[in-house]
Amino acid sequence: xxxAGSMAAGYRxxxxxxxxxxxxxxxxxxxxxxxxxxxxxxxxxxxSQMGAGIPLSGISWHNPLGVDQLGRDVFSRVVHGxxxxxxxxxxxxxxxxxxxxxxxxxxxxxxxxVDLVIQRLLEALISIPFLVLALIAISAAGVEASGNPVxxxxxxxxxxxPRIARIARATAIDIATRDHVTVARLRGETxxxxxxxxxxxxxxxxxxxxxxxxxxxxxVLIGSLGFLGFGMMPPTPEWGLMISENxxxxxxxxxxxxxxxxxxxxxxxxxxxFTEGLARVLGRTVRxxxx
Amino acid sequence: xxxxxxxxxxxxxxxxxxxxxxxxxxxxSFSIGAGEVLGLVGESGCGKSTxxxxxxxxxxxxxxxxxxxxTLNDLNLTGQNLTGQNLTxxxxxxxxxxxxxxxxxxxxxxxxxxxxxxxxxxxxGESPRAHxxxxxxxxxxxxxxxxxxxxxxxxRRYPHQLSGGQQQRVCIAMALACGPDLLVLDEPTTGLDVTxxxxxxxxLADLRARLGMSMLYVTHDLTLLxxxxxxxxxxxxxxxxxxxxxxxxxxxxxxxYSKGLIASIPQAPGNAGFGTRPLxxxxxxxxLPPGCPFTPRCDHARPGCAETVQRLTPAGAAHQTACxxxxxxxxxxxxxxxxxxRRAPARNETLIEVKGLSVAYGTAAPVVRDVSFTLGxxxxxxLVGESGxxxxxxxxxxxxxxAPVAGEVLLRNAPLxxxxxxxxxxxxxxxxxxFQNPDASxxxxxxxxxxxxxxxxxxFPVESHHSLQLAQKAxxxxxxxxxxxxxxxxxxxxxxxxxxxxxxxxLARPDVLLCDEVLSALDVSVQASILLLLxxxxxxxxxxxxxxxxxxxxxxxxxxxxxxxxxxxIMEIGTAxxxxxxxxxxxxxxLLQAVPKxxxxxxxxxxxxxxxxGVPPAPGRGCAYAGRCGWKPDKVLCxxxxxxxxxxxxGLRIRCHLTPEALSARAAETLPEEILA
Numbered sequence: 001x002x003x004a005g006s007m008a009a010g011y012r013x014x015x016x017x018x019x020x021x022x023x024x025x026x027x028x029x030x031x032x033x034x035x036x037x038x039x040x041x042x043x044x045x046x047x048s049q050m051g052a053g054i055p056l057s058g059i060s061w062h063n064p065l066g067v068d069q070l071g072r073d074v075f076s077r078v079v080h081g082x083x084x085x086x087x088x089x090x091x092x093x094x095x096x097x098x099x100x101x102x103x104x105x106x107x108x109x110x111x112x113x114v115d116l117v118i119q120r121l122l123e124a125l126i127s128i129p130f131l132v133l134a135l136i137a138i139s140a141a142g143v144e145a146s147g148n149p150v151x152x153x154x155x156x157x158x159x160x161x162p163r164i165a166r167i168a169r170a171t172a173i174d175i176a177t178r179d180h181v182t183v184a185r186l187r188g189e190t191x192x193x194x195x196x197x198x199x200x201x202x203x204x205x206x207x208x209x210x211x212x213x214x215x216x217x218x219x220v221l222i223g224s225l226g227f228l229g230f231g232m233m234p235p236t237p238e239w240g241l242m243i244s245e246n247x248x249x250x251x252x253x254x255x256x257x258x259x260x261x262x263x264x265x266x267x268x269x270x271x272x273x274f275t276e277g278l279a280r281v282l283g284r285t286v287r288x289x290x291x
Numbered sequence: 292x293x294x295x296x297x298x299x300x301x302x303x304x305x306x307x308x309x310x311x312x313x314x315x316x317x318x319x320s321f322s323i324g325a326g327e328v329l330g331l332v333g334e335s336g337c338g339k340s341t342x343x344x345x346x347x348x349x350x351x352x353x354x355x356x357x358x359x360x361x362t363l364n365d366l367n368l369t370g371q372n373l374t375g376q377n378l379t380x381x382x383x384x385x386x387x388x389x390x391x392x393x394x395x396x397x398x399x400x401x402x403x404x405x406x407x408x409x410x411x412x413x414x415x416g417e418s419p420r421a422h423x424x425x426x427x428x429x430x431x432x433x434x435x436x437x438x439x440x441x442x443x444x445x446x447r448r449y450p451h452q453l454s455g456g457q458q459q460r461v462c463i464a465m466a467l468a469c470g471p472d473l474l475v476l477d478e479p480t481t482g483l484d485v486t487x488x489x490x491x492x493x494x495l496a497d498l499r500a501r502l503g504m505s506m507l508y509v510t511h512d513l514t515l516l517x518x519x520x521x522x523x524x525x526x527x528x529x530x531x532x533x534x535x536x537x538x539x540x541x542x543x544x545x546x547x548y549s550k551g552l553i554a555s556i557p558q559a560p561g562n563a564g565f566g567t568r569p570l571x572x573x574x575x576x577x578x579l580p581p582g583c584p585f586t587p588r589c590d591h592a593r594p595g596c597a598e599t600v601q602r603l604t605p606a607g608a609a610h611q612t613a614c615x616x617x618x619x620x621x622x623x624x625x626x627x628x629x630x631x632x633r634r635a636p637a638r639n640e641t642l643i644e645v646k647g648l649s650v651a652y653g654t655a656a657p658v659v660r661d662v663s664f665t666l667g668x669x670x671x672x673x674l675v676g677e678s679g680x681x682x683x684x685x686x687x688x689x690x691x692x693x694a695p696v697a698g699e700v701l702l703r704n705a706p707l708x709x710x711x712x713x714x715x716x717x718x719x720x721x722x723x724x725x726f727q728n729p730d731a732s733x734x735x736x737x738x739x740x741x742x743x744x745x746x747x748x749x750x751f752p753v754e755s756h757h758s759l760q761l762a763q764k765a766x767x768x769x770x771x772x773x774x775x776x777x778x779x780x781x782x783x784x785x786x787x788x789x790x791x792x793x794x795x796x797x798l799a800r801p802d803v804l805l806c807d808e809v810l811s812a813l814d815v816s817v818q819a820s821i822l823l824l825l826x827x828x829x830x831x832x833x834x835x836x837x838x839x840x841x842x843x844x845x846x847x848x849x850x851x852x853x854x855x856x857x858x859x860x861i862m863e864i865g866t867a868x869x870x871x872x873x874x875x876x877x878x879x880x881x882l883l884q885a886v887p888k889x890x891x892x893x894x895x896x897x898x899x900x901x902x903x904x905g906v907p908p909a910p911g912r913g914c915a916y917a918g919r920c921g922w923k924p925d926k927v928l929c930x931x932x933x934x935x936x937x938x939x940x941x942g943l944r945i946r947c948h949l950t951p952e953a954l955s956a957r958a959a960e961t962l963p964e965e966i967l968a
Contacts, residue, residue: 178731178732179728179732180731180732180734182692182726182732183724183726183795185692185712186690186691186692186711186723187719187745187746187750187799188711188712188714188719188749189749197734197737197745201736201737202734202736
């Protein structure tokens with residue numbers, strides 16, 4: 001009993017030592033996760049249930065975020081969309097991070113002509129506009145795959161990986177000149193071992209922040225894909241798609257985009273605060289209590 | 292004495308640390324008279340720089356002045372008399388008028404202090420422009436004042452086109468631009484070579500004599516201070532523990548900490564022993580007693596010390612100390628030094644042989660040319676020279692980080708592959724490199740256990756099941772607690788990190804340690820203990836050591852043999868005793884003269900400042916030192932013909948056109964008593 005109490009006190013003091021941005025971000029993300037997990041059970045309407053109110057009738061007690069042009073309750077749609085958006089964005093960004101970081105760290109550490117070739121390839125990929133790249137990838141996958149969430153994840157990862165790889169490469173080049181990497185090289189460690197033991201732990205701060213920034217923009221990318229008919233298909237309550245759908249009605253009923261917009265913004269801000277705080281905790285020199 | 296120019300009373304400063312505030316300076320009081328040079332000395336983290344910045348009314352969101360006053364006498368800003376006004380309370384606009392004109396600042400690192408995108412002439416003009424009198428300042432006159440060329444071409448240079456010493460001169464010129472009454476210097480020579488450092492100190496002494504300016508000189512180098520300062524204040528853990536006239540402090544230090552600091556000074560040739568009693572322990576900010584902060588490390592501590600706050604009390608003429616036992620303690624600055632026991636003479640087997648080594652970066656001219664030497668088993672060879680002399684490059688070539696353009700390195704008579712990835716594991720294990728900066732050489736994101744176990748797992752996979760025990764044993768060997776294995780490098784002090792780096796090198800069970808300036812990033816008192824550690828380890832385990840340093844005093848203590856390098860060529864090589872005695876190579880002589888010696892005023896060594904700076908002859912043609920040599924027998928000969936190796940008694944080899952007899956004669960002409968004392 002006593003032990004449990006001291007554990008709780010330990011966690012409380014650890015929490016207090018965290019930077020403010022970390023704490024705010026963590027609370028925002030926690031709220032999003034709770035909604036994503038429990039939302040479908042308590043949302044007042046289904047995501048494609050029409051007749052929730054008069055279309056475009058604005059905010060009321062009954063429809064806190066308004067009603068869209070088809071008479072669907074925006075609040076319910078936002079709640080139902082939450083798990084979809086979070087799962088898609090996070091998995092797409094994570095995939096992009098893993099692939100991009102591996103390529104980037106390797107390229108930056110090895111250097112020479114390997115680096116030169118990899119960089120030119122990445123630049124070629126980056127120079128293709130996002131939508132064109134996505135179109136090429138989707139048409140390569142075939143029409144029947146369109147609307148498949150796995151394809152959406154792969155396409156977003158393909159867009160992100162080269163951009164993350166460039167950041168990872170720049171970080172690797174910086175870290176590779178430090179003496180502890182030289183020590184590993186003098187020992188004769190393989191490139192893979194150096195990347196795993198020396199580079200990755202020291203690049204993690206940069207990569208985490210990069211992850212948060214990209215994860216925050218991923219819902220927007222997924223939304224644009226949906227808007228063009230290549231991403232998630234209506235009536236999926238994906239937030240970006242909802243903003244696209246209601247964009248035309250912006251002058252008549254600005255409230256309808258407010259719901260998904262706010263949800264998206266709070267997710268992005270929460271992610272950013274959280275990762276920024278995390279990077280500071282990981283990168284800084286203070287000790288975090290004895291837990 | 293008239294009223295002091297500046298007075299600091301009861302200054303207490305705190306920094307924000309997490310949620311709370313930590314006091315870094317407590318109750319510091321001193322004054323600086325007109326034309327006086329006050330030195331502040333202490334280990335890193337003792338708050339000396341914080342005090343210096345407060346003299347300029349420095350403010351920062353993470354810093355607050357909790358108590359105390361900084362006042363200037365005779366302070367008149369446009370239209371107002373601010374005499375006696377507390378600088379730490381002045382509004383920003385008035386501080387702006389004060390800074391530069393009345394008090395100015397010379398920072399530690401000129402490379403980062405100068406704007407890299409601005410020509411130096413324009414930078415010097417910035418301060419007068421900010422004070423609104425651009426018309427009557429002439430950068431040329433300022434440059435001439437600090438010993439820089441005052442031609443237009445020089446003014447149009449960018450900072451990166453200047454040497455470190457020249458950059459620091461520009462910084463000093465900037466500080467002088469508005470003719471301040473007080474110059475605050477924060478470690479202005481720490482990053483510079485010994486010879487350059489001596490020149491800057493000579494310049495400061497000269498400026499002070501000419502302009503009658505007051506100075507606050509903050510440094511960790513007590514020896515340097517003894518040459519310049521009228522009075523010295525010793526700080527420890529944010530408190531001023533002793534303040535006295537320079538001579539009085541050196542001859543009769545009263546506070547145990549001052550005694551320890553003075554005893555930690557590696558003595559220049561003549562007084563071979565040093566670190567008779569290097570200060571034990573480390574400054575631990577987190578665990579300071581409420582009373583005297585030095586109690587945990589003090590040999591004379593009594594039970595009361597930890598509880599009672601010690602205040603400065605008079606202890607003799609112009610001498611104040613903050614130790615209630617000062618009068619009971621002896622005055623002796625240091626105990627007679629027991630000569631560190633010399634290792635048994637190295638066996639006459641060659642471990643490493645370097646033959647005609649030349650190394651270049653890229654396609655540029657080689658920075659190391661035709662260097663040959665041998666290192667015996669268990670022997671310590673020191674490579675000495677100023678920065679840019681190629682001493683680190685030689686270590687990197689031996690380690691296999693740089694491929695030589697010519698020549699080869701042999702390990703136990705077997706030629707080594709030029710690059711580390713071409714070498715076999717056994718060879719890589721035998722040669723271990725220890726770096727200058729322990730902050731960078733340990734992976735900041737790995738616990739010490741992880742870092743230390745890796746060499747065992749890598750080189751001795753059979754023993755990897757008990758690599759943790761081996762790591763702990765190595766920690767014990769370098770006198771670190773085994774519990775440190777769980778720590779991250781940022782939880783260690785600089786000296787502890789360097790010990791951990793040494794432990795990592797030892798775990799590979801090497802034949803030779805290449806120590807690349809391993810002391811220069813550390814505090815004086817820590818340097819002494821690391822040096823003792825290295826001596827003990829090499830003696831116990833018979834590991835050979837290539838010890839690279841710019842500090843002759845340190846080298847003398849560890850090296851069996853010494854090679855003096857200049858611009859990538861060996862100028863003189865021989866056993867330590869022979870190198871430090873006549874005959875000297877002209878460059879060795881100049882180096883020895885530049886070593887600061889306690890209480891030897893620079894006036895005696897004025898020629899240092901005016902050392903000829905000439906254009907070096909093309910590499911490979913003529914003597915590398917010809918451009919700076921003051922002993923040249925024949926200008927044409929030295930500039931065009933490679934000097935021969937002169938063999939002096941005792942196997943000492945000197946590369947010079949002068950014969951050993953002539954060199955001895957030259958050395959005897961100039962300051963014989965100082966060098967041979």
